[in-house]
Amino acid sequence: MNTTFAYGQVDDTIELIGSRASAYDELVGRFGPLLREKARLGDEFAAEEVAPPAVDPARIAAGVPVLTGQDLSLWTKGFCRSARTLLPLLARAIGMERDVSDRFKQYFGDPKNILGLAQARIEGNWKHFENTSVQLFTQPDIALYVTETVSSPVFNAIAVTMGEPFSRENWGHGHCPVCGSSPSLAMLVPGDTANSEYLVGGGGAKYLHCPLCGHDWRYRRTACAACGNEDGETREILHQDGMKCERIEACHQCGKYMLTIDLREYASPPHPDAIQMGLIHLDVIARQRQLVPVSPTLWNTID
Template sequence: MTSEWLHHIDRLISQRPFSKQILEAYRELVVLMTESEPPPPQVALDEKLRPIRRTQGFPLFQRSELPVDIEGSRRLLERFFEHLSNSSRSDREAMGTALLKARERPDGAERLLRSFLSEDVPGMAVFCGETGLELKVVEFLAMNALKPSLIQCGRAYSKHPDLKLWDRGYCPLCGSQPAISSIDKSGKRALHCSLCGTQWGYPRLKCPFCAEEEHSKLGYFRDERLEYVRVDYCHGCERYVKVIDLRSVEEPAPMELENLSTIYLDVLAVERGFS
């Protein structure tokens, strides 16, 4: 990661004061993340199996197989705990407990990261029980501890030909679901992975979660505070995804930051019964 993220966070704080609190808190973590320099992944793909996996709907990697720098991510996670244990957060004592656990048992912090990658909720719950931290907090910190390495993975495989041929609603690199989507200058839609940040093309009038295409079941809503952001929803599966129209954005931020700074739209979507 680079200091460019800090520039975008500062800009978004001034442009979206309603997201100031969450962006300022995240900025503190990004400062630590920019100091992490994971090595690029060195994994060769099996070219014989690759086309078979794609046609059968398998991503290049399973989440648990992603070539991430676990040791570097573990050290970054420890720094998160240390920083947050010295903050004014209500769970700072639990953060201190997590820091002690991470230092005393590095393998436990490593298991936590691997549990997050494999979506092993019971495995993460063990760490929560030992420290008193909430599961959502642990998931958020684990994801961001892995983020510098995940970004490296996304960059390393972003030019892979399979990504251009992918037509599914989940990530072609790791199989995760999209966190947000965008419309580019030419009017084409892209989905953005919630885990590794990979983006891939997808039809505008099609639900990425259940592939519904019947227009009567698809809809959207906007909020007057950000006219160029809307929430697409599907009555077929009752899911939603936010859409950033980049044709109306002078300086787009990384999609992770666009997603975080529009979190109030997630609240509105949930209040309307979508998930």
């Protein structure tokens, strides 16, 4: 199972969110154009068949993500093209001040700067974002979000080159095997008896979704993605009445939570990145219970 951007699926998901509740109208209006263009661009990169990364089976077996430690300069042109396309839409979506937007545009105009930020994101080099934010007169989390947004279509295309078989590898870790990111969403799909250790009571198989590269990997159905806890006494499922297909998986051992959608219950599967914009009400419930998301995103950190 591997998630591409798939413009049509993203567009359908945005329409689904807009049809549910008027409370989401503003977000759909602001971020819809950005999400759609991000999807279109991601589809283009995937169709162009970008160069695949080198895969070391020994590193994978040791739990080291594919892109960790790799030189990303092979994909510099893609990062630059994505930045030129998405920065204006991103600035409008988040209401970025004109002077800040201009500084980002100038900074991202240098391929070395874009590559440095993308590399820092993969390596988890937060200090690089702190230093960059000083140069741009902004906050480190803004520099991080901009970097993730403009680099995501490229990382997604890279993940697609790994192929479907890679997504079925028994990775077993709570971080992405391609880029190392923490998952932002869990998905339940029809079960596969060939991997019975990942199923419980005949239920669906569980996949975790990477918010950066879009890769989906199989994970233990009853385990917390943050700490691996499988104790039923310290894990809890929360959902709104009549919406069991969209829920919160809470772990009281580590205090973190993961949003989960059951793809078996949808007439048409929503796109895992886009649907998260329509699940903010669940993030609010989790926050009221003093829970922290496994992976902070724009949607689960909105005040």
